[in-house]
Amino acid sequence: MIGLFLNTAFNYFQAFIFKDIDILDEVFVEVNHEMSSSCLKIISDMLSRCNLTILDVDKIYCVRGPGSFTGLRIGATIAKVCSWGLEKELYSLSSLQCMACSDVATNYVIPIVNARRGYVFAGIYDSNRNVYMTDRYMELQELKDIVSKLNGSYSYVSLDEFDFEVMKFVPNNKNILRYCSFRKESPYDFVPDYLKEEYVGNNG
Amino acid sequence: MKKDVYILGIESSCDETSCSIVRNGTDDISTVILSQIDIHTLYGGVVPEIASRNHIKDITVVIEQCLKKANINMDMIDAVSVTYGPGLIGSLLVGLEACKSMAFIFNKPLIAVHHIAGHIYANQIGNKMQFPLMCLVVSGGHTDLVYMKDHGSYEVVGSTLDDAVGECYDKVARVMGIGYPGGPIVDKLAKEGALTYELPIPKNDDSLDFSFSGLKSAVINLVHNEKQRAHEIRREDLCASFQNVVVYSLASKTIKAMEKYNVKNLILAGGVAANSGLREKLTDLCKQHGFNFSYPDIKYCTDNATMIAACAYQLFLKKQFSSLTLEAVSSEKLK
Numbered sequence: 001m002i003g004l005f006l007n008t009a010f011n012y013f014q015a016f017i018f019k020d021i022d023i024l025d026e027v028f029v030e031v032n033h034e035m036s037s038s039c040l041k042i043i044s045d046m047l048s049r050c051n052l053t054i055l056d057v058d059k060i061y062c063v064r065g066p067g068s069f070t071g072l073r074i075g076a077t078i079a080k081v082c083s084w085g086l087e088k089e090l091y092s093l094s095s096l097q098c099m100a101c102s103d104v105a106t107n108y109v110i111p112i113v114n115a116r117r118g119y120v121f122a123g124i125y126d127s128n129r130n131v132y133m134t135d136r137y138m139e140l141q142e143l144k145d146i147v148s149k150l151n152g153s154y155s156y157v158s159l160d161e162f163d164f165e166v167m168k169f170v171p172n173n174k175n176i177l178r179y180c181s182f183r184k185e186s187p188y189d190f191v192p193d194y195l196k197e198e199y200v201g202n203n204g
Numbered sequence: 205m206k207k208d209v210y211i212l213g214i215e216s217s218c219d220e221t222s223c224s225i226v227r228n229g230t231d232d233i234s235t236v237i238l239s240q241i242d243i244h245t246l247y248g249g250v251v252p253e254i255a256s257r258n259h260i261k262d263i264t265v266v267i268e269q270c271l272k273k274a275n276i277n278m279d280m281i282d283a284v285s286v287t288y289g290p291g292l293i294g295s296l297l298v299g300l301e302a303c304k305s306m307a308f309i310f311n312k313p314l315i316a317v318h319h320i321a322g323h324i325y326a327n328q329i330g331n332k333m334q335f336p337l338m339c340l341v342v343s344g345g346h347t348d349l350v351y352m353k354d355h356g357s358y359e360v361v362g363s364t365l366d367d368a369v370g371e372c373y374d375k376v377a378r379v380m381g382i383g384y385p386g387g388p389i390v391d392k393l394a395k396e397g398a399l400t401y402e403l404p405i406p407k408n409d410d411s412l413d414f415s416f417s418g419l420k421s422a423v424i425n426l427v428h429n430e431k432q433r434a435h436e437i438r439r440e441d442l443c444a445s446f447q448n449v450v451v452y453s454l455a456s457k458t459i460k461a462m463e464k465y466n467v468k469n470l471i472l473a474g475g476v477a478a479n480s481g482l483r484e485k486l487t488d489l490c491k492q493h494g495f496n497f498s499y500p501d502i503k504y505c506t507d508n509a510t511m512i513a514a515c516a517y518q519l520f521l522k523k524q525f526s527s528l529t530l531e532a533v534s535s536e537k538l539k
Binding site for chain 2: 037040043044055074076082086188189194
């Protein structure tokens with residue numbers, strides 16, 4: 001079984017191709033505002049390096065969020081259309097659980113994304129990356145209060161900077177395959193999980 | 205015998221998710237449009253984030269429905285095309301990524317279409333444009349006079365210096381409290397009204413440029429002043445007076461451009477091309493001046509993918525294809 005994994009939730013593009021439990025090729029590159037122009041070219045190059053074509057891919061895995069709304073839509077659109085067009089199964093997973101799969105040896109892992117104005121997207125996972133606190137959009141202070149009551153060691157993981165110690169997210173794709181729970185999606189209905197309502201400002 | 209060319213088009217630049225299959229640049233084989241207008245009406249205008257979220261929800265359904273309606277599969281499609289801009293960036297990106305993904309998985313040439321070029325090519329659907337021509341592009345985001353010597357050649361010879369005409373219609377409708385989108389409502393009420401309100405003719409000069417912000421402000425001030433005096437506004441009359449000035453401005457500059465560039469063919473494009481007052485005025489003036497005048501079917505005036513695929517046909521003939529690194533742009537002049 002050949003799988004293609006995509007994560008466009010942050011300002012880095014994370015992708016890997018795997019066969020069963022073996023990683024065949026992987027990338028983690030900073031793309032910032034060039035997510036749209038980068039993704040498909042990178043996927044195409046990765047497949048070429050593996051002597052594969054997109055037609056060889058059996059299952060598509062895509063991060064559903066939370067994260068950059070625009071980034072999530074780019075990845076989700078690619079995943080939906082590839083799944084629909086190739087008639088291959090589509091699976092999603094949480095971007096925070098993906099982040100929690102970093103090499104961390106503490107009792108708890110806390111993936112965290114700066115959502116601005118004192119808010120964050122965060123979840124709390126145990127050492128086996130099982131959900132301890134479900135992913136949510138919350139005040140940073142509220143998260144700190146919950147974390148302060150944890151019974152055991154913990155590490156924050158993020159690509160953002162905070163005024164407390166945070167481990168930089170470095171993907172461990174084998175851990176993702178080992179620990180993550182993937183949700184089956186329909187190529188017709190799949191949408192990102194924004195975890196936050198759309199902002200409707202003054203449209204005048 | 206020449207082989208037929210089938211092009212699939214995708215349009216998602218604002219609040220319509222659309223897919224279409226067009227044969228040889230003129231025949232609409234199948235078009236599906238999913239409009240979000242009911243959602244955005246609640247807010248009195250398009251909310252970009254809501255538009256983007258709805259595009260991604262609907263995109264594969266719209267593409268599949270279009271193919272099913274045409275009763276053809278992707279093997280028969282010669283190229284895929286998409287609006288790359290201008291438009292709302294979040295909305296554009298969904299259509300763009302979908303189209304690029306289709307080009308990638310089905311190994312089809314990818315064609316990038318400028319949204320306004322697409323609107324112009326709505327005139328090619330079921331018809332053939334005669335060159336040289338002048339096109340009056342009137343929509344919520346654009347008010348341009350475009351001179352075309354031939355297919356794919358665009359020279360913008362006049363443009364709005366501030367608000368687009370469609371935007372002006374929306375703002376005027378909002379201040380009068382008559383709903384959204386403003387164009388069709390004002391057009392309808394204008395037919396029942398009389399020219400009783402005096403409004404300034406915008407940019408009444410020899411240039412080919414337009415201006416609508418002053419007119420918009422004049423209507424807003426008029427409504428507020430009348431409210432302060434506890435006078436009731438007769439909406440039909442204000443709509444008629446407003447539309448009369450808008451149509452005069454658009455039509456007089458258009459005829460001026462036709463004469464200056466010595467062209468005999470006039471076409472209309474964009475959402476405001478559906479405006480009956482504008483169509484009637486230009487029909488009369490073109491008759492008087494001996495010009496040929498045509499405009500798209502009303503269903504091709506608002507955003508749709510048929511016009512994108514029709515325009516893409518000309519680029520297909522020239523083999524002007526794009527790569528998978530194609531980016532969306534929120535604003536880009538037609539060139």
